[in-house]
Amino acid sequence: MCLAIPGMVESVEYPFATVDFSGTKKRVRIDLVDDVRPGEYVLVHVGFAIHKVDKEEAKKLEEMLAEIFIESG
Amino acid sequence: MISLEKAKAGIKELAVRIRKEMEGEDEIRLMHLCGTHEDTITRFNLRSLLPDNLKLLSGPGCPVCIIPDMDLQMVFHLIKNAKITFTTFGDMARVPFEGKSLFYYRSKGYDIRIVYSIFDAMEIARQSEKPVVHFGIGFETTMPSTALAVLDGVENFHIFSSHRFFIPAMEHLLSLGKARIDGFINPGHVSTIVGVKAYEPIKEKYGVPQVIAGFEPYDVVLAVYHLVKAVKNRERALLNEYTRAVKYEGNTKAQKAMDEVFDSYDWEWRGLGVVPASGGAIKRKYEEYDAMKVFEDVFKDFEAKEDARKKACRCGEVLRGLIAPSDCPLFMKACTPKDPVGPCMVSFEGTCNIWAKYGGYRV
Numbered sequence: 001m002c003l004a005i006p007g008m009v010e011s012v013e014y015p016f017a018t019v020d021f022s023g024t025k026k027r028v029r030i031d032l033v034d035d036v037r038p039g040e041y042v043l044v045h046v047g048f049a050i051h052k053v054d055k056e057e058a059k060k061l062e063e064m065l066a067e068i069f070i071e072s073g
Numbered sequence: 074m075i076s077l078e079k080a081k082a083g084i085k086e087l088a089v090r091i092r093k094e095m096e097g098e099d100e101i102r103l104m105h106l107c108g109t110h111e112d113t114i115t116r117f118n119l120r121s122l123l124p125d126n127l128k129l130l131s132g133p134g135c136p137v138c139i140i141p142d143m144d145l146q147m148v149f150h151l152i153k154n155a156k157i158t159f160t161t162f163g164d165m166a167r168v169p170f171e172g173k174s175l176f177y178y179r180s181k182g183y184d185i186r187i188v189y190s191i192f193d194a195m196e197i198a199r200q201s202e203k204p205v206v207h208f209g210i211g212f213e214t215t216m217p218s219t220a221l222a223v224l225d226g227v228e229n230f231h232i233f234s235s236h237r238f239f240i241p242a243m244e245h246l247l248s249l250g251k252a253r254i255d256g257f258i259n260p261g262h263v264s265t266i267v268g269v270k271a272y273e274p275i276k277e278k279y280g281v282p283q284v285i286a287g288f289e290p291y292d293v294v295l296a297v298y299h300l301v302k303a304v305k306n307r308e309r310a311l312l313n314e315y316t317r318a319v320k321y322e323g324n325t326k327a328q329k330a331m332d333e334v335f336d337s338y339d340w341e342w343r344g345l346g347v348v349p350a351s352g353g354a355i356k357r358k359y360e361e362y363d364a365m366k367v368f369e370d371v372f373k374d375f376e377a378k379e380d381a382r383k384k385a386c387r388c389g390e391v392l393r394g395l396i397a398p399s400d401c402p403l404f405m406k407a408c409t410p411k412d413p414v415g416p417c418m419v420s421f422e423g424t425c426n427i428w429a430k431y432g433g434y435r436v
Contacts, residue, residue: 002136002214002262002422003109004318029192032217032327043265043318046162046211047190048218050324051265057317 004045006053009038019044080291087294088122094301095124101304102253103127103297104394106243107134107260108422109288115431117290119297127301130252130394133242134260136211137164137420138392139342143377144235145170148208149178151233151364154371158184158201160194161208168416171380191222191232198230206231206364209353212239214262216353217327220334223355223362233364236353238337239263240271245348247279252394256282256300258293261315266331268323269313280309287315334359343416344389388415391424398425405429 007019007026015031019042029048030036042049095101105111111131114120120129133139145168152159152175159175166175166187179185184203188194191207198205209219209232216236223232239260247254259272264285272283282303286296296314303310313319333356340352355363365372386408387401398404398417408414410429417423 002107002134002212002260004214004262004265029218029221032221032324032330034326043262045214045262046218047192048221050214050217050262050327051318054317 002045004043004050006041006043009036009040009042011038012036017042017049019049080289084122084291084294087291087298091122091127091294091298091301092124094298094305095127098126098305100126100128101255101301102130103256103258103300103304104130104132104246104252104254105134105258105260105286105293106132106239107258107263108138108420108424108427109262110134110258110260110286110293111424111427112422113288113290113293115427118431119290119293122294123297127297129297130254131391131397131424132246132257132394133342133345133392134239135392135417135420135422135424136215136237137168138388138416138423139237139242139344140165140168140210140235140416141341141343142170142380142383143341144233146377147372147375148175148233149173150375151206151368151371152178152183152185155206155368156203158186158197158203158205159208160186160188160197160205162189162210163187164420164422165208165210167413167419169382169413169419171378172382191218195222195225195227195230198227201229204229204231204367206233206368209234209236211236212260212263213266213331214260216335217266217324217330219353220327220330223334223359224330226362231362231364231367232355234335234353234355236335237340237342237348238351238353240267240275241337241351242342242345242348243272243275244278245345245351246393247275247281249345249393254281254394255304256284258296258300259283259285261285261287261292261318264313264315264319264323266324266327268328269311269319269321271323272311276309276311282308282310284310284312285315285319287318342392344392383415386415388417388423388425391417398428401425 007021041053338352417425
């Protein structure tokens with residue numbers, strides 16, 4: 001139920017946007033998220049964007065896991 | 074994206090560290106609070122990586138499961154006695170009361186439609202002469218979409234709200250105290266909306282360590298690792314592992330929309346009883362969109378009953394982490410995903426359904 005799937009914003013027709021989920025395109029509401037632009041990723045839950053995916057933060061997790069990986073040899 | 078090799082190696086290393094931390098320790102009991110977490114845990118058999126003295130319990134994180142039979146009966150009463158189109162998410166349409174579900178009523182000719190989102194239901198209303206009533210279910214993740222729909226205001230569109238605020242349920246669970254819970258894996262997408270700040274009162278009052286986690290296997294294992302350390306060190310931890318989707322303040326626009334539309338009432342949950350301030354009732358100023366108000370005449374002769382078929386169903390105890398699905402005598406015998414008795418076996422987020430789907434019945 002609280003499943004949310006990231007997709008790439010293709011075009012914006014405020015308050016809607018067409019979002020591409022690996023090939024499947026859907027029209028979703030974006031008015032609860034600030035400043036959404038084409039090319040950005042949003043987390044979508046039951047037809048509305050709940051969050052703009054933070055690429056920097058995703059990268060941080062990757063780096064942290066890489067660290068564990070290196071430590072364990 | 075994290076490469077598969079890196080993720081696998083990271084998880085393995087974390088599992089080794091968790092085992093080391095748990096050596097010679099008393100039992101630690103962690104609870105997750107989201108059906109999607111249970112899905113990750115069971116699908117990837119993460120419990121098999123943990124030592125025997127570390128338990129990963131499943132909590133009331135399935136919005137379909139926690140809706141009590143009372144709400145279901147009211148909905149059935151409404152579709153039978155009012156000339157409406159009724160819209161619902163698919164999961165909810167399969168939950169039975171006395172063996173009958175919304176799908177059953179649809180087969181009998183009632184106008185019931187399955188929608189992906191409330192905005193699709195509004196489209197149906199815009200193109201219809203009839204009143205359209207939408208079954209509003211879900212926690213804080215879903216509630217903002219209902220709030221938007223109410224604020225948009227389509228004249229013949231009404232909501233039967235079975236929404237529940239999740240945070241009060243965590244507090245209620247701790248105050249019941251029956252299942253010992255040493256730490257929480259907090260729900261990722263509820264947290265996207267409410268933010269880290271929403272858990273501060275629980276931290277202050279109960280001090281139970283909490284980690285907000287994402288839904289990849291490494292997110293969950295990392296959360297478990299942090300929780301084990303916090304429990305051992307008696308830290309009042311409130312950590313956010315899911316930083317790529319959760320901010321301290323949460324989604325303030327969504328919070329504002331929710332505040333505008335919903336009041337919080339003391340409503341019942343399956344398994345938890347009445348949870349103070351957990352019911353997402355539509356505010357009186359928007360009562361023209363509230364199906365409870367618009368159809369109050371229809372509900373005048375409504376009487377709730379007990380479902381005799383659910384007597385042996387232990388969904389309520391599963392939701393509180395008191396038992397595992399395999400402890401229920403009906404599990405995979407009288408109750409299967411194809412012919413479910415209780416909602417925990419119906420919903421894709423229900424622990425019984427997830428265990429049935431992936432097997433590996435080990436806690």
